[in-house]
Amino acid sequence: MSTPPSPTSSGGPSSPRRLPDNHFLSIPRPTFLAPRPPTHAPDVSTLAGADYDVDVRTGFMPPSPPLMHLPEEYAPWQKVLDDAVRSELRVGDKRDTTGADIDKAERWRAHVRELAIISIDHLQRNILLLRRAHQVLASIMHFYVHSVPPPSDPSTPLRVPAPIAIPLVAVSHELGVTPILTYADTVLWNWDVIDPSRPVDVDNVRCLTLFTGTESEEHFYTVSAQLELRGVEALSIMRSSLDEAFVGDSLAVRRISAYLSRLALVIDDVATVMMRMFDGCDPHVFYTEVRPWFRGSAGSGRKWIYEGVSSVEAATSEDLSGPSAGQSTLVHALDVFLGVDHTSHSHSASTPTTSLTRAPTFLQQMEKYMPGPHQAFVHNLSSSAHQIRPLVLAQPAGSELTLAYDRAVLALKRFRDSHIRIVTVYIVSQRARAEREAREEREKAGEVVKRRAVGEQADIRGTGGTQLVPFLKETRAATLRTVVGKKT
Numbered sequence: 001m002s003t004p005p006s007p008t009s010s011g012g013p014s015s016p017r018r019l020p021d022n023h024f025l026s027i028p029r030p031t032f033l034a035p036r037p038p039t040h041a042p043d044v045s046t047l048a049g050a051d052y053d054v055d056v057r058t059g060f061m062p063p064s065p066p067l068m069h070l071p072e073e074y075a076p077w078q079k080v081l082d083d084a085v086r087s088e089l090r091v092g093d094k095r096d097t098t099g100a101d102i103d104k105a106e107r108w109r110a111h112v113r114e115l116a117i118i119s120i121d122h123l124q125r126n127i128l129l130l131r132r133a134h135q136v137l138a139s140i141m142h143f144y145v146h147s148v149p150p151p152s153d154p155s156t157p158l159r160v161p162a163p164i165a166i167p168l169v170a171v172s173h174e175l176g177v178t179p180i181l182t183y184a185d186t187v188l189w190n191w192d193v194i195d196p197s198r199p200v201d202v203d204n205v206r207c208l209t210l211f212t213g214t215e216s217e218e219h220f221y222t223v224s225a226q227l228e229l230r231g232v233e234a235l236s237i238m239r240s241s242l243d244e245a246f247v248g249d250s251l252a253v254r255r256i257s258a259y260l261s262r263l264a265l266v267i268d269d270v271a272t273v274m275m276r277m278f279d280g281c282d283p284h285v286f287y288t289e290v291r292p293w294f295r296g297s298a299g300s301g302r303k304w305i306y307e308g309v310s311s312v313e314a315a316t317s318e319d320l321s322g323p324s325a326g327q328s329t330l331v332h333a334l335d336v337f338l339g340v341d342h343t344s345h346s347h348s349a350s351t352p353t354t355s356l357t358r359a360p361t362f363l364q365q366m367e368k369y370m371p372g373p374h375q376a377f378v379h380n381l382s383s384s385a386h387q388i389r390p391l392v393l394a395q396p397a398g399s400e401l402t403l404a405y406d407r408a409v410l411a412l413k414r415f416r417d418s419h420i421r422i423v424t425v426y427i428v429s430q431r432a433r434a435e436r437e438a439r440e441e442r443e444k445a446g447e448v449v450k451r452r453a454v455g456e457q458a459d460i461r462g463t464g465g466t467q468l469v470p471f472l473k474e475t476r477a478a479t480l481r482t483v484v485g486k487k488t
């Protein structure tokens with residue numbers, strides 16, 4: 001990022017205001033104090049830039065709308081995807097999916113198996129085409145694996161046919177991302193501007209639906225895209241703060257304090273944007289129609305076999321999660337920048353651990369689902385020689401810097417409060433409703449059905465395979481533990 005925008009004193013989700021010209025943050029530093037990193041230190045001078053695929057205006061989203069078409073040679077992929085959407089394929093293990101739905105899906109699946117295996121040679125070195133290819137192939141794969149009825153033996157592997165598996169693994173390799181549908185496919189690479197004469201901003205994007213064509217699905221993706229755009233300012237604040245941390249003098253401390261206070265407002269805005277979810281994404285439609293398409297192989301009890309793929313490559317496609325906004329680099333970056341330590345909860349996440357190994361946290365596990373350059377961004381941020389938290393801890397309690405730091409951390413905690421409210425409405429309550437309806441149906445048929453005891457919680461899993469309620473509460477608790485002063 002070449003020039004960070006000045007932090008502003010206030011502003012709503014999409015209307016940051018400028019600082020007055022005489023504000024101390026508007027005064028340039030004397031040039032002899034300009035930070036110059038030592039050659040052995042990681043370069044934190046540009047947290048945005050081509051190397052990380054981060055844009056000064058759009059952050060982790062590409063600066064212009066992603067391609068929606070592939071060259072003619074790849075038209076067969078596009079056609080089978082369009083056919084799946086047009087024929088309104090239904091998830092195979094839903095109670096109301098009919099035999100006719102299953103037959104229709106099977107006819108479509110046969111076309112997928114009969115596709116020729118197309119080389120990705122003509123996509124290579126063109127990142128825009130590779131992204132579109134990943135999105136198309138991963139979407140076809142999710143339609144393919146989820147439109148079949150459940151097998152009689154629930155551990156029967158799911159086979160992804162070679163015409164999809166081979167190019168998907170190859171394209172994923174080029175992009176440094178996993179061969180499964182990711183947050184990048186559903187959000188970062190899945191949008192267009194509403195009004196092309198206006199810049200890309202929070203209120204000028206919409207996402208192009210893929211699975212159900214419902215307004216709820218489109219809104220679900222669009223809110224995440226809007227949130228990414230509102231978060232762009234946080235990236236420039238991080239960069240400016242790290243530059244100042246390198247200098248580390250008293251002026252730097254004052255400046256970082258102002259940046260962190262501004263960051264708190266930006267994070268609150270990001271949370272406000274997230275709550276727009278309620279404006280257009282119906283919780284029941286989301287839970288019953290949209291979310292089932294997202295499921296990955298992790299935690300499903302079924303192995304997904306990528307046919308025609310070498311055993312080495314196949315190892316990278318085992319136990320993968322479906323898309324989750326938990327793969328958003330923006331939120332990871334905020335955690336890393338503020339020094340939120342999630343390691344203590346790794347035991348309650350999906351990966352088992354032994355006393356000799358420390359399991360990666362959920363957030364670390366999610367990094368491999370991010371595009372390669374964004375993973376590099378997070379690594380660079382976390383390996384920066386000049387971190388904010390140690391600087392804060394070195395200040396006296398109640399100082400301007402510690403107060404500002406806590407404001408930012410508490411804003412992130414409030415973001416997680418809001419997120420838990422969303423998850424409660426969109427998943428926990430919907431799951432309870434689905435169970436109640438299934439029970440009533442069975443009771444109507446004369447069965448005696450055991451009810452869950454009061455206080456007994458369902459084992460509800462996220463698309464990332466976590467036990468989501470304890471996981472999200474622990475993630476929030478880790479954020480609160482990061483506060484250095486009063487935890488309110």
Ligand code: HEM
Nearest residue numbers: 224274324325326328331423426462463464465466468475
């Ligand atoms: C209807 C809307 C949403 C639902 C139902 C939802 C659901 C979930 C679930 C179930 C998890 C647990 C991890 C997993 O197993 O996948 C999760 C994690 C997460 N989600 Fe969401 N989410 C929603 C919207 C969002 C949005 C818009 C964002 C913003 C980027 C977001 C950011 C995160 C993050 C960062 C995590 C990791 C845990 C954390 O850092 O607190 N989610 N979400």
